[in-house]
Amino acid sequence: MTVIIDGKAASARVVEDVTGAVLQLEASGHRKPGLAVVIVGDDPSSHAYVGAKSRMAKQCGFNSIQHTLPEETSREELMALVASLNADPDIDGILVQLPLPKHLDSEPVIQSILPEKDVDGLHIVNAGKLATGDLKTGLISCTPAGAMILVRQIHGNDLSGLHALVIGRSNLFGKPMAQLLLNANATVTIGHSKSRDLPELARQADILVAAVGRAEMVKADWLKPGATVIDVGINRVAAPEQDSGKSRLVGDVAFEECAAVAGAITPVPGGVGPMTIAMLMANTLTASGLSARE
Amino acid sequence: MTVIIDGKAASARVVEDVTGAVLQLEASGHRKPGLAVVIVGDDPSSHAYVGAKSRMAKQCGFNSIQHTLPEETSREELMALVASLNADPDIDGILVQLPLPKHLDSEPVIQSILPEKDVDGLHIVNAGKLATGDLKTGLISCTPAGAMILVRQIHGNDLSGLHALVIGRSNLFGKPMAQLLLNANATVTIGHSKSRDLPELARQADILVAAVGRAEMVKADWLKPGATVIDVGINRVAAPEQDSGKSRLVGDVAFEECAAVAGAITPVPGGVGPMTIAMLMANTLTASGLSARE
Incomplete structure (x- = not known):
């Protein structure tokens, strides 16, 4: 049975943890x-x-x-x-x-x-800390940090022996995501618009992360059976089947067909999306330096 | 015919360029x-x-x-x-x-x-600039910068469509090397001690960069025929064939057998090694901000 990764529930758990920590802080x-x-x-x-x-x-x-x-x-x-x-x-x-x-x-x-107040994780110092594996004192960009929580939900904290493919190499997502996966011991490949034969690369991936902004680019025959698929794309496409002029949101992954092959997959919407704002809250708690005092 | 990449000659050219630029500066x-x-x-x-x-x-x-x-x-x-x-x-x-x-x-x-005087490229701000693709204002760690010059000597500046494997994920070499290759449009895989089946990964690489510190780990049957092999390892091993008690330097690549399969390969010594000190000179010229005024 394919696991449909519930980003709304994971996001709610992060917010609940943050809220609990703040209540404890106030109480003390x-x-x-x-x-x-x-x-x-x-x-x-x-x-x-x-x-x-x-x-x-x-x-x-x-x-x-x-x-x-x-x-x-x-x-x-x-x-x-x-x-x-x-x-x-x-x-x-x-x-x-x-x-x-x-x-x-x-x-x-x-x-x-x-840098220590940069809760979006966009400062060059935070990029440098992530690039050198300093996850303790740096603030990590919210969307990749949230995507990693979903990966860990399936595979745990140690990705040793697993091969991850990140498609997309933006500073906002692809590069930090690759660094987080590498830091968790995955073997990491970064593919992008200049890559040859992405489907062949994808078929070797135990974890496939798509962040390219091309609607439903990743097809079922790109997947290694049982792979974990994390879809970071949010694309608005026409939805004439609902009503002419209507549109709907789809990811970079053709969800229906890929869900039949994947071991676990995030939907769009309701997958990675809700994690971003939750991680902003987690980063703010981290930045306060107060979380450690619970 | 396999190209044996001459790091001493490449290093000498960098030093010559730097020296020429300094002479021009003095003249003006x-x-x-x-x-x-x-x-x-x-x-x-x-x-x-x-x-x-x-x-x-x-x-x-x-x-x-x-x-x-x-x-x-x-x-x-x-x-x-x-x-x-x-x-x-x-x-x-x-x-x-x-x-x-x-x-x-x-x-x-x-x-x-x-950061602007950090000619070793070790400051977190320089790591962040490299990680976010800002190669213009950052100073790049000398060994990966030198290894990239050798890669460019074979493949030119645009590595679009080529697959590079970097074995090793140190902050000093593996991670910055992967970022440089990615920045030049290669598809990049980072393998390391926790990776499964490195030989199989290696056989897909058009460019293989080894930086693990294990003497002659990369064998001929790991290589895609015609691949470019960049050997960053420097390992001292016993050389009883010369004299008991003698030793010699070898890389992370079994040079003799790999040279028979590779398209281009760096020797050890005389490959990447001489580039490091040359790039330190190039970084100092860059840091002076004077090179642009030639």
Whole structure:
């Protein structure tokens, strides 16, 4: 029987653990972990994401602060806000919602966040810590960290002897995911748009992680029977079978046919997706340095 | 005909390029690039390495400064020296020879070097830049950077469609090497001591890079015919055929038998080895920020 990996349930467990830790902190007289979310401009989907993050932070019992800046905010104003949050002892985590308006270059803004408050795991110092296997003092990018929890749910913490293929080599997901798998002792292959014969590579993988943004690219005949399939893609496609003009979300994996061959597989939606926001909460607790004192 | 990749010649070309650039700098009135090498204690082989680096730096026309500190140097004294070199505008590169005496933890010392003067490429910021594909502003660890030059000599700059296997996952070599190969568009697999069936993985590799420290582990039947083989191992083994008590250096690859199958292969010694010190010179020129002004 193929295991359909339930990301919503795994995400809820992470949030429950974080919430429990915060309650314990409060009971022993500590302050709440503080998360500051910064959003610039009026992009509706960015506002929806930020709203969800702020709500989840409150649900976890965090001190949740949202800074909403107008579209025309200058680089200096944004950098000054980040600097004040860096200096604020009640703020443990700072998240600047991306993308920023076009006149603002995101890279210097992200790099100006103190690495130890960079709960999105995007700072070059956190990338360097992950790349050198320092998972204790670094903050790890939320989506790969969440995907790893789903992998561990199936295979445990030690992936020795297992071959993992990550398709996609972005800084946000593919590269950190490969480093996490390697750190857990997997043999890791990174494939991408310039790779020859991805299906043949995929057929050798005990763990296949797809993060390319191409709807249902991974087919059943790409899979080693019994493989664990982690689908990070979220693609909107037309769904004329429901109604003309309707659309639906699919992953990078052709779910129905692959579920028949895989040993375990994440659905889209409801797989990796819900993990990202949960790991943001876990990172904020980690950044507070308070979790160790439970 | 198998190409025996000549690391000594490639290394000499790098040094020649650096030396030429320094001559041009001087001719146009710029100061020389400055390299400070710090050695603590009396370890004879460390002194031999440092001597070779200082001689090469002089040969390149650098302002080469060596700081030799006694074995009993305290952490505070060493950190104070690094701080003064960080602040010295005539010093572009700082190298602290490892290993340090046992009472000194090397990690905080290395991390206290300014990333832009870290010509060994060991700072977490340089690891992060490499991990995120920023090869322009980061300094890259010398041995993998040198190994990449040998790979490029055979395959050019774009490794699209080629499959590379790196055996070994150290922070000093395996991980940065994998990142460099990935950045050049290779499909990259990282194998290591916990990998199952390395020979089978190796037989799929167009480029095989071995860095495990096990004498002649890679055999001819591990190779895809025509593969490029980069041997980073340096192992001393008994050589009774020469004289009882004698020893010789061998790599991680069984050279004679592999040379018969490979398309191109590095010897040991004379392959990757000579590249390391040459890349230290290239990194110092890069760190000086002067190379761009030629």
